[in-house]
Amino acid sequence: MPELPEVETLVTELACALGNQKISGLEIRNPSLLETPRSWFEKEIPGRKIVRVGRRGKFISVYLSEGLVLWFHLGMTGQLLLKESLPSATHVHFILSFEDSTQRLFYRDVRRFGRIVLTSDEEEAFPKAVRELGPEPWDWAPEAFVSFVKGRRARIKSLLLDQRVVAGLGNIYADESLYRAGIHPLRRAEEVPRTRLSRLHQSICEVLQEAIECGGSSIDDYLHLDGAKGQFQEFHQVYGRTGGGCVACGTPIRKIKLSGRSSSYCPRCQK
DNA sequence: GAAGGCCTGGAA
């Protein structure tokens, strides 16, 4: 599932491939993913240039000329692919074509948890979920992060998944960060020692940075813009390793449920 | 703060 590193990888690739390209047309095959009216997309997008591509949390922002932003959230199974055509056109919901390219940008999403939004470039107009996002992980001052978390009673894993606390973490990188910091996912935030919370902030930044350098994790559906797979799944230490031995102590990795979500951890290393 | 709903393909 695309989290911060996967989205960041796509954004870099999109910026490189689409910068200054003029959009010649769009095709909407499934309007249910659109959060703003279909007619607005159809009227406003053709003819505009792509001036910048950015990211906030797991949201991709495609800045268009004359003050518009096209937002993509990939949900669980969303993919953005830049190709002349796709081998399989199933689950393709949205397509952009360009004036000076034979390639088109395909938005494909099997489970349709993603969404596509068109807004003005004024912050008050951004999607609510974007406006409410917490800081990017590395924009948290470490001491401020520790103090904030110390004041919360929720389970630590739930806090990490809350996009209003820190933007961009999902199940994979929350589990990996907690493992590196030696914190049990069910531990109440307020009872984790400050030194460990400081280590957690550092673990989050490190694991995300390493994943970005690997082009993200390809578990089910995530792919680069050209369809290639990411590589960081090879380096997961707990996620997807239930029953396997902890890389540090050999204890089998355990899986538990936390408000409907699975959490993988080492029962010996994480307290 | 917890739980259910959306959604589909693949595994059990």
Add this chain to the structure above:
DNA sequence: TTCCAGGCCTTC
């Protein structure tokens, strides 16, 4: 045939 995966949202 049933269950499971989990982004985010709504509801309790």
